[in-house]
Amino acid sequence: EVHLVESGGGLVQPGGSLRLSCAASGFTFDDYAIAWFRQAPGKEREGVSCLSSSDGSKYYADSVKGRFTVSSDNAKNTVYLQMNSLKPEDTAVYYCAARRGSICSWYQRVQNYWGQGTQVTVSS
Numbered sequence: 001e002v003h004l005v006e007s008g009g010g011l012v013q014p015g016g017s018l019r020l021s022c023a024a025s026g027f028t029f030d031d032y033a034i035a036w037f038r039q040a041p042g043k044e045r046e047g048v049s050c051l052s053s054s055d056g057s058k059y060y061a062d063s064v065k066g067r068f069t070v071s072s073d074n075a076k077n078t079v080y081l082q083m084n085s086l087k088p089e090d091t092a093v094y095y096c097a098a099r100r101g102s103i104c105s106w107y108q109r110v111q112n113y114w115g116q117g118t119q120v121t122v123s124s
Contacts, residue, residue, distance in 0.1 A: 001025075001026050002024075002025070002026035002027055002098075002113050003024070003025045003026055003115075004022055004023070004024055004096050004097070004098060004113050004114060004115035005022070005023045005025075005115055005116070006020060006021065006022050006094060006095065006096050006115040006116065006117060006118040007020070007021045007023070007118060008020040008021050008118060009094060009118030009119045009120045009121075010119075010120070010121070011121045011123065012086055012120070012121070012122055013122070013123070013124050014086060014087060014088060014122055014123075014124055015085060015086065016086050016122070017082070017083060017084045017085075017086065018083045018086065018120060019080055019081070019082050019083070020036070020080065020081040020083065020094055020096075020118060020120070021078055021079075021080055022034060022036070022078060022079045022080070022081075022096030022115060023076070023077065023078045024077045024078070024079075024098065025077065027098070027113075028074075028077060029053050029072060029074055029077060029079070029098075030053055030074070030102075031053065031100060031101065031102055032053055032098045032099060032100055032101070032102055032112075033050055033051065033052045033053060033054075033098070033099045033101070033102050033103055033104045033105070034050070034051050034053070034070075034072070034079040034096060034097070034098055034099075035047060035048075035049065035050040035051075035096065035097045035098075035099065035104060035105070035106070035111065036048040036049045036050070036070065036079075036081050036094060036095070036096055036097075037094070037095045037096075037097060037108070038090075038092035038093065038094045038095070038120075039092055039093050039095070039117075040089075040091060040092040041092075043092075045095070045108060046061065046106075047061055047106035048060070048061050048064055048068065048081070048094070049061070049064065049068055049070040049081060050070070050104035050105075050106070051070045051071070051072055051079055051104070052102055052103060052104045053072075053102045054102040054103070057104065058070050059104050063089075064083075064090075067083065067084050067085045067086075068081060068082065068083050068084070069081075069082040069084075070082075079096060081094070081096075083120070086120075086122045087122060088122045088123060089122075090120060090122050091120060091121050091122050091123070092120060093117040093118065093119050093120075094117060094118050094119075094120055095114055095115055095116075095117045096114075096115045097111035097112075097113065097114050097115070098111065098112055098113040099111050099112055100112045
C-alpha cells in the first residue's frame with residue numbers, strides 16, 4: 001500500500017525556517033517525480049516545488065525561488081523542502097505528491113499519490 005506522509009510543519013516567525021519531510025512507503029522514488037503543493041485558506045492549491053527522479057531536476061514557483069530548496073534522500077525514500085526566509089504569505093497546508101514517470105508537473109490531476117498535508121503558519 002502506498003503512503004506519503006508529510007511532517008515538519010509548525011508555527012514560525014517571519015524570517016524563520018522550517019524543513020518539511022515527505023516520507024514514502026509502498027513505492028520507490030526512482031520512477032516518480034515528487035512535488036510540493038500548498039493551499040492557503042480561501043485559495044486554490046498551488047505548486048511550490050518539484051524534484052524529478054530521472055535527472056534530479058528541480059523546479060520552483062517564482063514566489064519561493066531563492067528561499068525554498070527541495071532535496072531527497074533516496075536511501076530513506078524521503079524528500080525534503082527546506083524553507084528559509086519565511087513570509088506570512090507562505091502560511092498554508094503543504095502537501096507532497098508523487099507522479100509516476102518521473103516528469104514534474106504542476107497539474108494536480110496527474111499526480112498519482114498525495115500525502116495528508118502539514119500546516120505551516122508564519123506569524124509573529
